[in-house]
Amino acid sequence: MLLHVNSSLPFEWIKIAHWFGGNLSRxxxxxxxxxxxxxxxxxxxxxxxxLLQGCKGDIFLNASGNPCRQxxxxxxxxxxxALTLERLTQSSLYAAEEKLKQGFLTLPGGHRVGVVGEAVLxxxxxxxxxxxxxxxxxxxxxxRGRARELIPYLLKPDGELCHTLILSAPRAGKTTLLxxxxxFLSSGVPELGLRGQTLGVVDERGELAGMHQGIPTxxxxxxxxxxxxxxxxxxxSMLVRSMAPxxxxxxxxxxxxxVQALTDAIRTGVKILATAHASSRExxxxxxxxxxLFKEQVFSRIVLLNREQGPGTIAGVYDTLNGRNLYxxxx
Amino acid sequence: MLVLGYVGLIxxxxxxxxxxxxxxxxxxxxxxxxxxxxxxxxxxxVWGATPLPEAFATLEERLEKPWQGFFAxxxxxxxxxxxxxxxxxxxxxxxxxQFALNKEDWLVVQDVGKGLxxxxxxxxxxxxxxxxxxxxLLQEQAGAWAEKQGKMWSYLGFLCGLxxxxxxx
Numbered sequence: 473m474l475l476h477v478n479s480s481l482p483f484e485w486i487k488i489a490h491w492f493g494g495n496l497s498r499x500x501x502x503x504x505x506x507x508x509x510x511x512x513x514x515x516x517x518x519x520x521x522x523l524l525q526g527c528k529g530d531i532f533l534n535a536s537g538n539p540c541r542q543x544x545x546x547x548x549x550x551x552x553x554a555l556t557l558e559r560l561t562q563s564s565l566y567a568a569e570e571k572l573k574q575g576f577l578t579l580p581g582g583h584r585v586g587v588v589g590e591a592v593l594x595x596x597x598x599x600x601x602x603x604x605x606x607x608x609x610x611x612x613x614x615x616r617g618r619a620r621e622l623i624p625y626l627l628k629p630d631g632e633l634c635h636t637l638i639l640s641a642p643r644a645g646k647t648t649l650l651x652x653x654x655x656f657l658s659s660g661v662p663e664l665g666l667r668g669q670t671l672g673v674v675d676e677r678g679e680l681a682g683m684h685q686g687i688p689t690x691x692x693x694x695x696x697x698x699x700x701x702x703x704x705x706x707x708x709s710m711l712v713r714s715m716a717p718x719x720x721x722x723x724x725x726x727x728x729x730x731v732q733a734l735t736d737a738i739r740t741g742v743k744i745l746a747t748a749h750a751s752s753r754e755x756x757x758x759x760x761x762x763x764x765l766f767k768e769q770v771f772s773r774i775v776l777l778n779r780e781q782g783p784g785t786i787a788g789v790y791d792t793l794n795g796r797n798l799y800x801x802x803x
Numbered sequence: 804m805l806v807l808g809y810v811g812l813i814x815x816x817x818x819x820x821x822x823x824x825x826x827x828x829x830x831x832x833x834x835x836x837x838x839x840x841x842x843x844x845x846x847x848x849v850w851g852a853t854p855l856p857e858a859f860a861t862l863e864e865r866l867e868k869p870w871q872g873f874f875a876x877x878x879x880x881x882x883x884x885x886x887x888x889x890x891x892x893x894x895x896x897x898x899x900x901q902f903a904l905n906k907e908d909w910l911v912v913q914d915v916g917k918g919l920x921x922x923x924x925x926x927x928x929x930x931x932x933x934x935x936x937x938x939x940l941l942q943e944q945a946g947a948w949a950e951k952q953g954k955m956w957s958y959l960g961f962l963c964g965l966x967x968x969x970x971x972x
Contacts, residue, residue: 490884497884555886563887563920564854566927600923685857 484508485537491579491609493555495535496522499546502537512643512783514609518553521545527782553604560585573598581689582612582647582682612679614690615645615784619652623661625789625798626653626773631665633657633719633743635770640777641751645784647679647723649777650747651690654680654721657745658693671696672717672742674707680723705729708737721745731761738770752776753790769793809971813964820960824953829903831949834942836870837912838935845931849924856881869901891916908945911937 660668682689750756880890
């Protein structure tokens with residue numbers, strides 16, 4: 473039976489306060505009545521109240537850092553956002569150009585900050601974002617141990633990993649589970665007779681390893697090579713050529729180029745461990761890029777996640793080759 | 804004894820003159836070193852898209868004193884969460900005493916801090932290029948000025964000492 477292990481990084485408001493500028497830094501430094509570990513997102517919108525979102529619902533914060541009603545909340549100013557953006561980019565907006573084009577920044581630790589504002593276009597391509605109007609801090613979690621219970625469902629009788637796709641809606645713990653799986657596969661699980669595998673990780677958004685100046689924040693195991701900030705489609709073939717991995721792990725498949733690169737990689741004999749946005753197999757089938765992979769039965773295991781018992785709840789494991797449910801979560 | 808006193812007076816005045824001359828000669832050197840710093844910073848920003856704290860760490864390694872200390876302080880200030888503009892002003896305030904630059908030079912140095920890091924690479928390049936042009940002009944003027952003034956002060960100290968001795972005698 474799969475267990476729901478729920479441990480997370482020790483979050484402290486005082487550390488979180490360092491990400492913010494101006495009044496916000498002071499507010500978070502004084503926040504004490506809410507546990508930072510319960511918070512999944514921090515939302516800043518100009519002219520709107522300071523909002524925290526987590527497993528216990530939405531919480532508004534006042535200027536003293538205490539939970540309050542909406543009308544008593546601290547309202548975000550343009551200056552708050554500008555100073556925060558300066559802190560996030562270490563006053564180096566030019567260094568974050570590429571990330572801003574994609575609408576997010578990644579902080580050390582793999583935390584992702586979504587950014588919206590006015591898009592500056594050149595032709596049909598976004599050149600950059602200006603007049604930033606909102607930021608969404610998504611706090612990354614490190615949940616260890618859940619993948620250990622999942623691994624037996626993902627192995628063939630000869631101990632080889634099946635091509636595996638993890639599916640879930642946003643904020644359901646795909647990246648966290650993938651990170652845990654990578655670490656176990658890289659380290660090996662002697663009780664299951666699984667020896668450590670050589671893994672190549674294409675960490676396009678910098679969330680899996682949380683690389684900072686070449687050093688990963690998260691432990692991805694002793695046999696893992698990480699290609700940071702590289703588009704998946706290019707990264708997969710680079711890794712195959714350069715690092716000879718047995719398994720390639722990628723987060724958030726979706727682009728048609730990713731699918732092409734993935735099928736090319738499979739032809740070289742590597743195993744694939746990937747995630748994609750879809751709350752069910754049926755929803756995944758409706759997406760053209762994923763539907764092709766399903767049709768060709770590229771992935772022999774599908775792991776479905778939901779938030780029934782918090783992010784990362786494993787709802788089911790399917791064997792697509794035999795059309796069987798290997799595991800279904802029961803209450 | 805009196806002769807010894809006269810010799811001491813001439814040497815003392817001459818020494819002061821030499822110190823002033825050395826300080827005058829440092830100015831064009833410091834401006835040249837700052838030009839090198841800006842060229843390196845430009846490369847780090849345009850080609851490497853290197854964040855400012857890392858870029859300042861590189862400058863700290865590559866430059867001589869007193870600019871070494873200036874960029875070391877800037878890096879620390881940025882890592883402590885100050886914005887580039889505030890950190891630049893703060894570093895100038897606390898490091899000014901280590902330099903032989905004059906008021907006009909500092910005005911140009913101050914300009915670098917305005918908008919540093921706050922636009923795309925192309926814009927940053929244009930901004931740094933503009934300051935480099937202004938500095939090249941300043942450095943050329945400072946070179947010619949230092950040549951004349953330096954020589955003058957090297958002799959002036961001794962001559963003043965001599966004049967005082969003559970008056971006393």
